[in-house]
Amino acid sequence: MEFSARQKLIIDIVKENEPITGDNIAAKLNLTKPTLRNDLSLLTMTGVLDARPKVGYIYSGQTIEPLLFEKLYTKKVDDIMIPAVFIKQDTSLKEAITDLFMYDVGSLYVVNEGKRLVGLLSRKDLLRSVLTNSEESIPVAVVMSRMPNIVTITPDKTILSAGSKLMQQQIDSLPVVEKGTNDKIIGKITKTRIMNHFIEEGIKVKAHNE
Template sequence: MQLTARQHEIMEIVKQHEPITGDQIAEMIGVSRPTIRSDLAVLVMLGMLDAKPKVGYFLGTQMTTAAETLKQLHEKRVKDVMSRPVIVKESTTIQDAVITMFLEDVGNLVVAGENGELAGVVSRKDLLKFTLGNAAAPQMPVSMVMTRQPKVVTVSPEDPVLDAAAKMIHHQVDSLPVIEESGAIAGSISTETTTRLLLELAAAEVSAHERDRSVNR
């Protein structure tokens, strides 16, 4: 259900001044109390507002839970959700890279240089395109097909998860290497990881909402 402009205005007033009476809301909008009676009833019915006699209106459970979920999402850092990186050396053969990729069930491999620094990344698509019709490909080094630094898009452990997700969408990649300030490879973050996080937070919000509803019955 879409809220009207006046209902949005009421929500903003309550958010800033809760608890607040209906008469005070009407005065701030510049209308009479009966004019907004139906708006207040709709917002309470939707769980967006709650009301207590002699206290007034305040944000409902649905709104406070959603706000808390959004806050948690903004506070999550890459280091909180990143996974162990699957690393191969530049000298690793394409055949061994393919085997590693399938054994580890990942879509991308991080390629490390001689000193353990990030040298590049290689994806299933890269390997497939290179090996099709190329009989010599399996014994070639993975460095022949990888995307090299500095063209690799990376994130740091302290970056917000939302920033990492935005980078993956913008650059149309499934995962990003997580690199420390020192240049060390710290981990990897994928679209699967960010999607799982969103689902977990959404499930927690639904559970909290259902629990509050059962308590208030």
């Protein structure tokens, strides 16, 4: 993989100053940390840098072979996305909890009568609602996260882009929406699905080399 000029400069800065925080890297480049977020995510996900909590970035020196990188990161979300579980806005908390465990998922997607995404209900949302509300019959619309405050992705984006969003937002899944819309949901992509993809490809490469 060929890194950009800025990414190469970041690698040099980390080599010379490790461990170094993202803020200090940004300061040396006279840029803001959000500007570097995608660069740092890519360098971390490819194994070139290692991000250590409360310590900063260090240079790991690992690289990924170009063909393996192609298989792991540049595939489209559409290639590995999985079906989403939908519920209606008037679904009760009790019913939502049942669906969550029945389908063994981390999030439920709330849609309106037109099948458009209006909200998201995660395990954390349900746990919080159960702890604060004794009434399990209240509708999920009362406690769900609402649009437009839900981060989405389109199927034409790369797996690397999806992984970067999941890391930046510190969430477990992204609803995949039809390109050109922000609420016509056609599936989802999760941290677990991406990890499974990496493992599947790694097994293929290992089998090929044996």
